[in-house]
Amino acid sequence: xxxxxxxxxxxxxxxxxxxxxxxVEIQRNELADYFNCAPSQINYVLMTRFTVDKxxxxxxxxxxxxxxxxxxxxxDKNQYLRMLMEDIGDVIGNMKAEAIIHRLLExxxxxxxxxxxxxxxxxxxxxxTPINLKDHIRANIxxxxxxxxx
Amino acid sequence: xxxxxxxxxxxxxxxxxxxxxxxVEIQRNELADYFNCAPSQINYVLMTRFTVDKxxxxxxxxxxxxxxxxxxxxxDKNQYLRMLMEDIGDVIGNMKAEAIIHRLLExxxxxxxxxxxxxxxxxxxxxxTPINLKDHIRANIxxxxxxxxx
DNA sequence: AAAATATGAAGGTCAAAGAAAGTCAAAATG
DNA sequence: CATTTTGACTTTCTTTGACCTTCATATTTT
Numbered sequence: 018x019x020x021x022x023x024x025x026x027x028x029x030x031x032x033x034x035x036x037x038x039x040x041v042e043i044q045r046n047e048l049a050d051y052f053n054c055a056p057s058q059i060n061y062v063l064m065t066r067f068t069v070d071k072x073x074x075x076x077x078x079x080x081x082x083x084x085x086x087x088x089x090x091x092x093d094k095n096q097y098l099r100m101l102m103e104d105i106g107d108v109i110g111n112m113k114a115e116a117i118i119h120r121l122l123e124x125x126x127x128x129x130x131x132x133x134x135x136x137x138x139x140x141x142x143x144x145x146t147p148i149n150l151k152d153h154i155r156a157n158i159x160x161x162x163x164x165x166x167x
Numbered sequence: 168x169x170x171x172x173x174x175x176x177x178x179x180x181x182x183x184x185x186x187x188x189x190x191v192e193i194q195r196n197e198l199a200d201y202f203n204c205a206p207s208q209i210n211y212v213l214m215t216r217f218t219v220d221k222x223x224x225x226x227x228x229x230x231x232x233x234x235x236x237x238x239x240x241x242x243d244k245n246q247y248l249r250m251l252m253e254d255i256g257d258v259i260g261n262m263k264a265e266a267i268i269h270r271l272l273e274x275x276x277x278x279x280x281x282x283x284x285x286x287x288x289x290x291x292x293x294x295x296t297p298i299n300l301k302d303h304i305r306a307n308i309x310x311x312x313x314x315x316x317x
Numbered sequence: 318a319a320a321a322t323a324t325g326a327a328g329g330t331c332a333a334a335g336a337a338a339g340t341c342a343a344a345a346t347g
Numbered sequence: 348c349a350t351t352t353t354g355a356c357t358t359t360c361t362t363t364g365a366c367c368t369t370c371a372t373a374t375t376t377t
Contacts, residue, residue: 080360082170230370
């Protein structure tokens with residue numbers, strides 16, 4: 018008896034394979050209904066199996082006509098991207114984050130303007146919270162941004 | 168999975184396109200009738216989709232021969248950016264933030280890639296904190312980023 | 318004829334109900 | 348113990364409807 022989470026994971030990955038643009042839109046309740054599980058189980062699957070560092074971007078909308086969109090970034094083909102994700106980890110300080118962004122520019126993976134955007138986003142001034150949260154949020158933001166440039 | 172609001176939004180934008188992108192005049196009740204919805208739904212669409220930060224001005228008149236006029240405006244870029252900064256304020260929700268970023272792309276102040284970077288940075292998933300902090304941090308990040316494109 | 322009033326035809330507002338997705342922690346499982 | 352499952356509760360976005368305001372015009376009053 019394989020875990021339902023695994024089944025849902027596989028199901029979503031199949032959907033992604035079928036869609037050539039590597040993005041798929043689901044209805045949370047519909048999917049939960051289909052698999053006869055709690056709707057929040059879908060969130061659990063997304064949170065544990067479709068994270069940014071695994072190369073997935075999630076975007077969603079509540080309310081009438083709401084949806085969950087799962088986008089696959091092709092991380093497997095980008096050894097460097099995967100390394101970056103690992104390097105960033107769950108927590109990252111400002112210095113290290115800036116160093117990573119500079120390296121991206123050097124490697125010509127981003128433009129000068131994009132560098133400035135990214136630096137602005139992860140700056141201490143932007144993330145104006147207690148220090149323990151700060152580095153965590155910074156890691157999230159940086160990983161999300163890095164995922165979009167590939 | 169478009170809900171009626173999205174359909175009405177698209178309809179009005181088509182009207183605008185047909186009219187050389189200048190302005191278009193509608194009758195609220197007529198439109199509501201056409202789409203089989205409550206007249207106030209039209210107001211909802213205008214309020215959420217045709218806001219100033221999206222570059223629209225609404226003007227209307229009640230009474231016999233009343234109308235609603237939707238005007239697409241094009242203001243000076245620097246002026247627009249300054250207005251945006253003010254508009255963002257200290258706290259901003261995800262929807263509004265996304266609307267602003269989309270508008271920046273429309274006005275060609277940012278590229279498609281930059282749009283994606285910015286969206287990633289301000290997404291709820293990046294800013295993974297208690298709700299009251301979230302909108303505050305988002306405002307900071309967005310303002311910092313917008314500042315870089317001046 | 319001019320002023321006052323009534324009528325009906327617009328559009329405006331706001332709050333409640335509905336429709337999704339999100340969160341969090343307790344319970345279950347392995 | 349770590350992972351998974353469940354469900355009660357929350358937040359966000361949309362739809363609906365009852366009631367309000369404004370305006371043009373028709374009608375009545377002076």
